[in-house]
Amino acid sequence: MAPTPARNHRTRVHVVSDVHGNARDLARAGEGAHALICLGDLVLFLDYADHSRGIFPDLFGVENADRIVALRTARRFEEARALGASLWAGLRENRATVIEEAVRKQYAELFAAFPTPTYATYGNVDMPPLWREYAGPGTTVLDGERVEIGGRVFGFVGGGLRTPMRTPYEISDEEYAAKIEAVGEVDVLCTHIPPEVPELVYDTVARRFERGSRALLDAIRRSRPRYALFGHVHQPLVQRMRIGATECVNVGHFASTGTPWALEW
Secondary structure, three states: OOOOOOOOOOOEEEEEOOOOOOHHHHOOOOOOOOEEEEOOOOOOOOOOOOOOOOHHHHHHOHHHHHHHHHHHHOOOHHHHHHHHHHHHHOOOOOHHHHHHHHHHHHHHHHHHHOOOOEEEOOOOOOOHHHHHHHOOOOEEEOOOEEEEEOOEEEEEEOOEEOOOOOOOOEEOHHHHHHHHHHHOOOOEEEEOOOEOOHHHHEEOOOOEEOOOEHHHHHHHHHHOOOEEEEOOOOOEOOOEEEEOOEEEEEOOOHHHHOOOEEEEO
16 A cells, blocks of 8 residues: 555646556656556567568567568458567577566566556566566556545556457457456446447557447446546557546556656545
8 A cells, every 4th residue: 555645735646558668757647656557568579650660670680570460451461470480480489488488577677767656557468477576565466456645545456458469468348348347336447448438449650449448438437537538549649538427548558658647636
């Protein structure tokens, strides 16, 4: 549980999402706040803005990164998978081993950058089984769980729903809905993916609709939290909107902005 501010003092929480390897700014993200909240996607596999950054270009070069981004942006997913499969087949080491080694290197740096206290949940490109090895005593990992911070109850649901991208932590709609149900009524609902609202799930640069959650949207309408915070969509058509009594906020693509979103009460 986060330290409780003295009587008559306000509580300030900083929220980040889609860190994607930005350890430098992450190390400063908690400055001036009582706690940091991270909504996942720590790993940088491929930077769609800078194709020279990430695990994929490190292994296969920028030219191949350019090619696979172009195919995915055009929604030619089968061709993108075929290109990826041919590249991976050319490696001597096992694909899973190579990826895990690269992710471990990133996690070691990123988890070391978390301030105390940090409350974090998984993104769709994260590898949850590894988190327990890197999360220190100051970092609390929550998924389908609640925590009280400064007198308010925060609920956390991590991961994403299944897509043609087949990222590491995609789960079924039913499993995701069960985690939303387990969280119940909270003051602030924190998820990696947004509710299924067209304006919130459309990425204006990738030029596609990402997957949002209908169960999350239903929970927002039913339980009316003060805030619903999320990331996942890097360049949303709309960053912020109200759904009934709830302020829904995309807390931003931290990898590019380096600036946390602040919540104070």
